[in-house]
Amino acid sequence: MGPIAFDATLWDEPTTGIGLYTRCLASALEALGVQLTRVGAQSSGEAPRAKAGRTAWTLGGLPRVLQRSDALLYHAHxxxxxPLIRAPGMxxxxxxxxxxxxxxxxxxxxAFRWQFRLWMSRSLMxxxxxxxxxxxxxxxxxxxxPEAESRTVVVPNGVxxxxxxxxxxxxxxxxxxxxxxxEYVxxxxxxxxxxxxDLVLDALERLRLRGRPASLxxxxxxWFGAGRVEARISRLRSEGFEVRSLGYQSDAVFYELMRRAAVFVFPSRYEGFGLPPLEAMRLGTPTIVSTAGSLPEVCGDAALSVGPDDANGLARALDRLLHSPEERRALGERGKAQAAKFTWKRTAEGTLAAYEAALRR
Incomplete structure (x- = not known):
């Protein structure tokens, strides 16, 4: 297999889930001997976009880059x-x-909703x-x-x-x-x-009413739409709840906060994968997730789960774990075993198989 043109548009940006995926997958593919040409990073890689925005560059600059490339395949993340049009032979x-x-x-x-809808329809074509x-x-x-079924495969992330x-x-x-x-949540x-x-805050209020306050x-x-939650956090703090909102942290501090936590909680209403709870599980931190989206698929029975609207259930689960070191240890061990199944090597192997299937089409 020749070189792969590899979407690096988030390579130099502050870390997001897709940016993390991009860098971890690149390292794992290169470890398998795959040659990557990183295109579209702001300043690094083989074909940086410089000052151009990601959208403008992908629509206008990327097709020209691919036409000049000796790669036979482009992978967007x-x-x-x-690109809206196919480079010849790509x-x-x-x-x-x-x-x-x-x-x-x-x-x-x-604006993003319409961009997503229209551009995804074309990309899937x-x-x-x-x-x-x-x-x-x-x-x-x-x-x-449904027309994409024969071309669609599942390749989970690593952790x-x-x-x-x-x-x-x-x-x-x-x-x-x-x-x-x-001991903090x-x-x-x-x-x-x-x-x-909000579900975590609801559970905190219930625990306090029961005389079992917890620190969060x-x-x-x-993020988009965060203002109302931030206002509620401020109100709870003014009422004496112990809630610390630390904002974005470096990787080292972020993972140390995970490692030290008594319980990690992630009651999302929808996840396509759900990496944060799996990261906590890898560090041995007992984890509670919702029953929504992909979280049951990814976490299995190695995390406690509650419905995304079940504040009482979450309060009970938190109370139980916070007052049972033995159950926390057992759940932490199950979490580590589950997380060990998700490696970037396996992700790279599955992705490489997708490349080979694309090249056969």
Whole structure:
């Protein structure tokens, strides 16, 4: 197999789920001997886009790059971002992580929703293979685009990029200054409506009414629609609830917060894969997830699960774990065993098989 033109449009950007996927998959493919040509990064790689925006470059600049390339295949990672026209002789592979703008349109801007809908329809017309990160995503895709079934495969993400963090002095000082309680509940992710942080806050209120207060730490960036949740967090803090909202953190601090947490909670209303709970499980942190989206598929019985509207159920699960070190240890061990099944080597092997299938078309 010759070189693969590899979508690097998020390579130099602040880390997002797709950016993490891009870098981890690239490393794992190169470890298998696949030659990658990274195209579209802001400044790195073999064909950077410089000051051009991602959308403008993909529509205008990328087709010219691919026409000059000696690669036979281009792999896009952003759900819908294949070029609108095919470069002569070039095969296309597309990774779809989720269909959130179609499934939960109220959680994204109207402009992005329309961009997603129109561009995905075209991308699925020109894609030779479509890689879905979970069976849930594949089923959601085929419910709307059944014509893609013969070209669609499931290749789950890996999680072995996560290791017990090595902290520099600045990170150690930062964590020490936080003076976090010994046993805290952690939510990690953005604060948008889809992530359902309100359910965690509902559970906190119920626990306090029962005389069983819990401490909550939130690590993640603000996102579209986060304002109402942020206002509620401020109100709860003014009422004496122990809620720490730490915002976006470096990888080392982020994973150390996960490792130290008594319980990790992730009650999302929908995930195409759901990497944060799997990361917590890899670190041995007992985890509670919702029963929505791909979370049951990914976490199996190695995490406790509650319905995405079941605040009482979440309160009971939190209370049980916070007051049972033995159950936390047992659940943490089950989580590590489940997370060990998800490696980037397996992701790369499945992706390579998709490349080979595309080239045979």
């Amino acid at each position: 952003g759900n819908f971002n294949l 095969k296309y592979v597309l990774t779809v992580h989720d269909l959130i703008p179609l499934l939960m349109p109220e959680t994204v801007s109207a 020109v894609a030779d293979q479509v890689v879905c990160v979970s069976e849930r995503t594949r089923q959601d895709l085929l419910a709307r685009y 072995d990029h996560v290791h017990a963090p090595v902290l520099d002095d600045t990170s150690k000082d930062f964590l020490r200054a936080l003076s976090l309680p010994k 952690l939510y990690a992710g953005s604060l948008d409506v889809r992530k359902n942080v 730490v939130l690590a993640g960036q603000s």
